[in-house]
Amino acid sequence: MTKKFVYAFHEGRADMKALLGGKGANLAEMTNIGLPVPPGFTITTEVCNEYAQTGKINAETAQQIDANLATLEAKLGKKLGDVKNPLLLSVRSGAPLSMPGMMDTILNLGLNDESVVAHGNNTNNERFAWDCYRRFIQMFSNVVLETGLHNFEQILEEHKHKNGVKLDTELTTDMLKAIVKDYKAAVVKLTGREFPQDPKEQLNMAIVAVFRSWNNPRAQVYRKINKIADSLGTAVNVQSMVFGNMGMDSATGVVFTRNPNSGEKEFYGEYLPNAQGEDVVAGIRTPYQISHLKEEKPESYDKLFELCELLEKHYGDMQDIEFTIERGTLYMLQCRSGKRAPIAAIKINVDLAKEGKISKEQAVLRVEQSQIDKILHRGIDPKAKVDIVATGLAASPGAAAGVCCFDPERAEKLVAEGKNVVLVRPETSPDDIHGIVVSQGILTSRGGMTSHAAIVSRGMGKPCVVGCEAIKIDVEKGTFTVGNRVINEGEFITIDGATGNVMMGLVPTVDPEITGEFQQLLEWADEIRTLKIRANADNPADAAKAREFGAEGIGLCRTEHMFGQGGHHPERMEVAREMILAENLEERKKALEKLLVMQQEDFYGMFKAMAPYAVTIRLLDPPLHEFLPGEEELAIEVAVNKATGKVDAEKEALLKKVKALSEINPMLGFRGCRLGMIFPEIYEMQIYAIFQAAAQCNKEGGKVEPEIMHPLIGHVNELKFLTDMTHRIGKEAMEKTGTSFKYLVGTMIEIPRAALTADEIAEHAEFFSFGTNDLTQTTFGFSRDDAEGKFLAQYVEKKILPENPFVTIDQTGVGKLMSMSADLGRKVRPEIKLGICGEHGGDPASIEFCHKIGLTYVSCSPYRVPVARIAAAQAAARAKGAAATTSTL
């Protein structure tokens, strides 16, 4: 049996998208469920791929096209190129995924100097026939012969001018005939040959043109940006023409089964009487609302409404449908899932499930992360007029407007004066935090999706656009330039972190709306998911926000911020430095006593905010030099002092200490539990503060079971030492406070060695929390601070790496370690709690992986909690075999 390369519409199905393309598969599905689809056939994507390699269409395909064409002719009683009853065809491309950039449509194929006459006779409209012919030559020449449109437009203009007419519709039959003549002459001049008169040749040329368009530059770029595989290929749909422009009893239009902007259940769309599809799109005539059709052609309207309802029910999704009425007969030309606004998407999913058209699982599975991102943040008012001057990477969604400002200190001042500020920096560093905190949004000209600005902004739920290379910032002057425009401090700008757009002026924004439907969807997600969702937070305000968004605990409370790191609590920095610069244990203990009071208060606040949920507190993690001034700056200051005869003994002493603590590779240096091993008094203080705070809460009736987490464990002996320390202090604190409560001791798994020896470590750990940021750094040997700009961006672009591993977990490498570690841990301690607290905890693909390897929870920034709830539910649903689309399609 020969292989099937061509499918008549009735031979296909909706689930054959890979072979027939989206359009072809849907035309087939509609045909099969009895809808009035003009008959035709589809040439498969396999032929496209073969064509890409050989530059030819194989003989079998050619035969199958002929056979299908013959069947079509027989069915309709028409013949291609017939001088009495000519068959006219449309030829359309149709890839498995919607792909603008390829050839779209050729209409009226089959017309030539003879059949145009018959077409006029048969439609009783000679002018119409010649207009079709003119349009066909123009379209075919442009798309198939690749002549461009310019010459044809010029000819048309000349004729209009000569005849003194303004609109196309004013052209008479004779004028059109003259235009056709000139068009054909132009084709000869541009291509060196006559316009093809043989309709079969026209068809073959059109088919090849579709295949060729798969690899045109526009299509290639589109695929690259949207990560669509080159190997998909496009199908070609050949369909008999119907005409919405055969008089006032004809019409053509587009309808949606629901409102794509609001999601409301209403019949929504437009149509034009006596028109072809392109007229609706072209916007020359103003179309009617679809409701108008009910009055004009109630029968057609009812039929259309009925068929659309049928289609929505059949597909289980809101449909976008093209139809044509030819002399009172309704034809369905295309149907597909309709594009919709994020808010509408949510509403439609929920409504469909409530109407019983899809399951709750399906409703949840259809939600996309980007939709939630957009819903949960302020957005640009869709009605606003915008002046987009540049576009960067959409790093943290939401719209922010304010005066632009280039310096964190200035930002604080401007905010104090009551202004809203957008902070504009080449890139940000921890030194800028105070400026970031007070700003409405952040715009940087450098950095990627995991740059400091991006991460910090996402963590704060603050709008952020990064890597906007089109703007040139001069921090010293306080200006940025984009093209020829210079924008000064104090001028208004607006950024949209959901699109990456940078706009001039104060663009109106709209508040996020958590509709009832979104709430409903999140509740369904909670029913479906098995993964718990926690949040990363280190202050009661963030904890409360996380809870509001549905977090079921804190998975990571970083204590370094409580020591003044990164611009938080600046007043505490001094005490932290006192501790670090202490010359001996006694001095250090004095500083630690002060910190103890603060820490106890911190933890008390966290416990209060989250009770009765768990709070996992990570003991001090960063290298101590992060709390001191930068070495280079200080060294310069001291050297310049010396060179200019100034003496500052204090600075010199500080420099010595900073040098002593400085490290070549701080990421792999003296940090994490290594601090607690060498300076146990620091961890002792923190542990004591945790127990005292928990005791206080428990006494007040708020049940608290703290989880104490030791970071950066690499060897079981470290954890053994620290676990013993924790229990000793726990016992002491409970005795002293007269309380007794449960608590857990556990560790981060963020060093490959810990993952490899997780069985040994589980002997002493009641929980593991995968620190996938550091685990990715050490497993790949990538310093996140250095890699992004130097080579990682290029690795991702050149597909050396399929994904940025700091955004989505690298399942093959890092994931293998995680999975091994989880298995080893459970082998020793079956009830062990397993979580993740790296950036990946908010990434849907990574969450799915966490579900697969059986983690207990994921922990992410508060603003990612809703995304995580949905993603966790999707993972659970998919694991049970559920799919977003109806399985029979």
Add this chain to the structure above:
Amino acid sequence: MTKKFVYAFHEGRADMKALLGGKGANLAEMTNIGLPVPPGFTITTEVCNEYAQTGKINAETAQQIDANLATLEAKLGKKLGDVKNPLLLSVRSGAPLSMPGMMDTILNLGLNDESVVAHGNNTNNERFAWDCYRRFIQMFSNVVLETGLHNFEQILEEHKHKNGVKLDTELTTDMLKAIVKDYKAAVVKLTGREFPQDPKEQLNMAIVAVFRSWNNPRAQVYRKINKIADSLGTAVNVQSMVFGNMGMDSATGVVFTRNPNSGEKEFYGEYLPNAQGEDVVAGIRTPYQISHLKEEKPESYDKLFELCELLEKHYGDMQDIEFTIERGTLYMLQCRSGKRAPIAAIKINVDLAKEGKISKEQAVLRVEQSQIDKILHRGIDPKAKVDIVATGLAASPGAAAGVCCFDPERAEKLVAEGKNVVLVRPETSPDDIHGIVVSQGILTSRGGMTSHAAIVSRGMGKPCVVGCEAIKIDVEKGTFTVGNRVINEGEFITIDGATGNVMMGLVPTVDPEITGEFQQLLEWADEIRTLKIRANADNPADAAKAREFGAEGIGLCRTEHMFGQGGHHPERMEVAREMILAENLEERKKALEKLLVMQQEDFYGMFKAMAPYAVTIRLLDPPLHEFLPGEEELAIEVAVNKATGKVDAEKEALLKKVKALSEINPMLGFRGCRLGMIFPEIYEMQIYAIFQAAAQCNKEGGKVEPEIMHPLIGHVNELKFLTDMTHRIGKEAMEKTGTSFKYLVGTMIEIPRAALTADEIAEHAEFFSFGTNDLTQTTFGFSRDDAEGKFLAQYVEKKILPENPFVTIDQTGVGKLMSMSADLGRKVRPEIKLGICGEHGGDPASIEFCHKIGLTYVSCSPYRVPVARIAAAQAAARAKGAAATTSTL
């Protein structure tokens, strides 16, 4: 049946050392093979461990001691404390491993005011009996009652003074009686009780004292330094006394079955007539050479010689034997494997094997790494008088003498003046290399066994002492201080890298001798081992040295030194900088063309030196900023210039470039194959140079098959890209040169992700070379540059880590990755070549691990090759079940 806690000598065996201690086991063995050993019994180490926990000796042990004592009394016809025929005992400690620091020996136990009289009668020597009693009280008081010796020595001196005598031997019986009286009074005064007169009480107290001594501070420190487990415990040997001091027909002495200094097969030792063991050791009387005994007491000598021969044959090793002749009867008191000089150890091993007393495998297994280290380097002349002023860590063996110098530039100058120099620095860095190269040896006050100075020196086979904290260096003044002594530049010092000693003056040294026996042993090792041994070298001189030491190829040729890194080829640094600072591809290619010529010459030299052995060339690995000046210095220079009104635009431009290349964690940054991925032209140049050089060699008839190694691979796509590049250039170069030869393309496995995905990587790699330095850094998350001083040394000291993982492979973690990786690699490519080229390649314990996981070769610095050959043979022999000692012992 009750447990056995006490063994009569005839009940034990030599292989019961763990239970009976070394001394007890050997006494038992001698007894059982029929040697004349004074009878006695041994209390096991288990009793010691129980005592350490409970502070008591259990009742069963007490009963078994009584029973054994009764048997002993019956056998000898004597009774403990008997007034007619008193039994006298020695009580000695004896741990499973030789352990100075514990209680050693109590002699003459059993004497009291009554038995002393009987002892005098029985020996016909009243004075002798009272002298025994005096000594016993003194020894017992000191060791068991812990009174110290001081008071007793004072009493003895007073009596000598009073009686006008000078030597102990001049004391008369009456004088001794008076001394005993005063001794006993002193005991009452010092302890508050009478000297115990009950011999059974004396025995019990002595036994407890031995157990107690196991945990005295001296013993604890010794165990810590020598890594002996606290849980071993010591046994107690209770033996009937024999007397070498019963007149001129008595004697006592120590003999070795071979010369412990030279290893010559000769009866070697000393004895004293009419003396007790302690007299030989004390050195008051000059003992006779053992040959003298042959003349004095030929019968005893012949018997002794015969028994010693028997013992050596029985134990299969050179023996160190204590004997006593009591009134003409020979007794053997102790035997053990004799300590020997390194050179003697080698000779003895080889001779024993040639004599058929041990196997070749045993001969090889007995060699210790430290022995080879000491043999292969110049040593301090053993006859020289030395003035040791400080001791540091013995980082790289060998003795070096020269004028001390504190600055690498000064060192070059002094050497140019014809002086030998010892470079003294607080610590060294790559900037000091030119000074290290010209110096005889290196001394640092900071740093550990894996500090820069230690690693570089070992690599160069240059003597080095590091971490010598007793010396305080003032680089600016050009002095160092130790105690009160100040040593200036230009003064002579001598260091011994085998012991860590720092000596004043020019101490004479001796050349290393590779004796015929050592050569023989290495040949045996080559027969036994299955692991191949390669060397790490990047210049022909080192390659030749490696070959001389037996290397079978180069496992790692680092190309960065050829670019001028680390002070090598300083003239090339300029070209390397030209390449790095190039503003565009064209400029960079110009610099690369210059480097191509140099590289081709480099590789040609290496291939020539090693042909037909393989040379594995690693492409450029370090981050590019290592070729540029340091950022901080440069920033200071620029800032000071600015502050003082100077302008240096070139420096400012350089600083910008340096800043652009600087990294927060260079270890995890833009280096290794990442350079080759982003700047392919660099690797292309290197690959081209390799192929051209190999082609040249092959044309000249020297068969060369280069192995091209891509460093720091983390993802298979990197290697795929680089392997394709390598093959493409290989084809091109062969076509151009008209040659055709085999070559291999492979990768370092030094990133955890590479190890985890070794199956994917093996699809494109023909060999793996484990870069265990970096693999240890990333698997542990330890920066070697930072960890050592900040926490790693403390981790090892506190036994958080059993070993420094940069010295000996961490088998549990890093080793697990290696073993996993080797298995995954072989699964995909069964013939894959597997090697190791990290520092661990020269560490015996790590080499044994490499043998276990089935590597093809280890590669180490040239000077470690002999150690590696032996270690590889030991691993192979042990894997086949061979043991260093005879299995029946």
